[in-house]
Amino acid sequence: MAPIRCLDPGSLTKLLVAMPDGWGSELRPAIHPHSVGIPKCPRRFLFSKRLGWYKRSWSDALYVGSIFHEILALRYAGHALLPSIESVLQDHTIELERQVLEYRAAHPDLPAPKTDKSRKALALGAALAQTWEEHFPLPANMQILAVEQSMARPLDDINVGPPVEGTVDLVVYDPQHARTWLVDHKTTAYDPATRAAPASFDTQMLLYRALWDSTHPDYPLFGVIHGIIRKPTIRQKKNETLEAYTQRCSEWYDEKFISDPSKSPLSMSHVAFTRLPLTQDAELCGLLRMTGRWHTKAPSLASFPRDSRFCINLSGRLCPYMSLCQQDNPNLWCGILQREGFTKRSQNTYPKAVPALETPQ
Ligand code: SF4
DSSP states (O other): OOOOOOOOHHHHHHHHHTSGGGTTOOOOOOBOGGGTTOOOOHHHHIIIIISOEEEOOOOHHHHHHHHHHHHHHHHHTTOTTOOOHHHHHHHHHHHHHHHHHHHHHHOTTSOOOOHHHHHHHHHHHHHHHHHHHHHSOOOTTOEEEEEEEEEEEOOGGGTOSSOEEEEEEEEEEETTTTEEEEEEEEEESSOHHHHHSOOTTOHHHHHHHHHHHHHOTTSOEEEEEEEEEEOOSOOOOTTOOHHHHHHHHHHHHHHHHHHOGGGOSEEEEEEEOOSOOGGGOHHHHHHHHHHHHHHHSOOOTTTSOOOGGGSBOTTSOBOTTHHHHHOSOGGGHHHHHHHTTEEEOOOOOOOOOOOOOOOOO
């Protein structure tokens, strides 16, 4: 890779200000639990997290995960007017088609996304949600405290500039044992046992705990229930109804469950927290301070070095920022962003206020 000419912070700021339609404006800094502790290239962090430039991803995994989570959230929230799975699926399909039209209009010279594949991914997500409910219904004695709740916590007490912000899938209270559990659902293409292996230092879950406990002192979290479902290898056939497809998926899971329970594609595990609370956890505080520094450093190419260990990921995909990174004249970045189909992430917004809960009896 050719060496890049480093600009001083002032000149890069000037360049960013001169970009059209807010493309050069920075996002409000906020730390997200899933990204703390994951090593990353600082230059990529600047492009992605500080400036919010990204290539719209048409990855199937995103569609599967988003509809799976949404259907479960609607069920757990006990929505008074619960929409049918078909109508949720229909809404997602309409939104997908809107995004594709928008993408084609913005980037007429780039290959169009494969919408058929994405539609099948949506059907798969819906089928997974139904299968999960069938195999792991929430025990009747569990009280639901929160569903898809966004939270924020300032970190001034541990000298970290930006706040930490995140959204928890589900929080439940077990009155029999007076324990509060964070429930985290994941869809995966891999063996659930590998994903479920309880990491002794899972920063994402520890930060969710810090967020929750600071706003709900009467319900301190006891641990995490990890719900993991492996995606089946079967896809919806042409003209197959959602009902028939879900039935085939369900049979696939039943068969796998029975044939070898140790390799089941569905797994639920309970993991109690064993680490100290955030303010006493020196290792986690150190990671947060480091992440906070990357969020607030001056946006200079000199202070955001490159780390070529991250140029190719584990699946062999190249870093999407490679063209920008290799361009030794950043004045040409704007043209690269337009040509390669980049989009600007919208400004973060502060989460809604957390509703008060009753004290458990
Ligand atoms: S191409 Fe490599 S060095 Fe450049 S931003 Fe991406 S990961 Fe970093």
